[in-house]
Amino acid sequence: MTVVHLTEHAPAASVPLPDAAGRAIAASRILDTAAPDPYRTGHWTLRAGSKVGAVSLAVPGGDPVTVRITPKVPIGRLFFLIGYSLDPCGWRNGDVEVGDHDELLPALAHAVERQVDRALRQGLLQGYRTVEDSALVVRGRIREAEQIRRRFGAALPVEIAYDEFTTDIAENRILRAAVERLLRLPGVSQDVRRRLLHQRVRLADVSPLVRGQALPTGRATRLNARYQHALHLARVILDGSSPEHTAGELRVEGFLFPMNKLFEDFVTVALREAFRGTDRICRLQDPHHLDEAGEIRMKPDFVLYGSEGVPQAVADAKYKAEKAGGYPDGDLYQMLAYCTALGLREGHLVYAKGHAPHAAHRVRHAGIVIHQHALDLDRGPADLLREIRSLARQMAPGVTV
Incomplete structure (x- = not known):
């Protein structure tokens, strides 16, 4: 068996692989990059994205190959x-x-x-479980509709339903x-x-x-x-995040956990907990529309509403680390659309890591300020939750969280 070890979002690596194994990895689409190395015969260029875990692929006509992707965070x-x-x-x-x-x-x-x-x-x-059965004695209640449909007026057997105390x-x-x-x-x-x-x-x-x-x-x-x-x-x-399927002749079995979804869930749930006990209403993945006709749908990760139901803040989580050129501009355009549709003057993008803990950009001719926050996942749980509470205070000044 061939075993390939990769790290999430690490630079692409040139790995010695049989062509059949390389093609199987490419066909599985579990990696961001899987292609023959143009400079080294018998090598494949592999790069993992944000999914971590391990999968085993049954290679047609060859030995199985296992791909293990290690997360960057401890x-x-x-x-x-x-x-x-x-x-x-x-x-x-x-x-x-x-x-x-x-x-x-x-x-x-x-x-x-x-x-x-x-x-x-x-x-x-142990607990109670509803059981539906056919029996010669009455136990529980008679399912009259089933008795008529199945037995055509016969008295026995009786269609019954009862609660059973069981480990099942x-x-x-x-x-x-x-x-x-x-x-x-x-x-x-x-x-x-x-x-x-x-x-x-x-x-x-x-x-x-x-x-x-x-x-x-x-x-x-x-x-x-x-x-x-x-x-x-x-x-x-x-x-459902574990792949276990057959695509053509390729069988894939394993467990892949999406780090981007995990980061999004953590940020939104932690923000919701920060506002617990206040008069604010928090909604995750709340659907809205960008256009007046209601044809362009959008779902911000987190929207904060006042007690009267008016949006007061919006945030979106991005499992991306800041690069030398900064964060992707597309994230700013997305947040600008959220702020415009919700009628907000500020929006908040939360990243997994960055060179600075906070940056703000004022959009020309719009009066909208887009904040970019960076959470350092290498920090301990208490520090992470403290950063989330600090973010919550910036999103809702004057609210005690």
């Missing part, structure tokens, strides 16, 4: 961003054990197994699906794989999820509180 910081985005009130840095792993997938597999183990230490959670509930099904997903992914260590198999045995009596169907929904309660951290991580595994 693994512990990455899990803080994931955890805060999912549960800002109940999850803080240090709640998730990632072991000594410095790659995303092994660390994620380790963390999921540890959280599942903690969730199941007191035994499998949504929470356990999600945990089982996440464990089984990790067991199929490349890059999971043998020790973690052995412990995942143990968790799989503990969940053996739980029904598997049907592939392609939406994940069961649920809400946090006092009864399932011990499951919440495990469920949060399980949903990261199962949220």
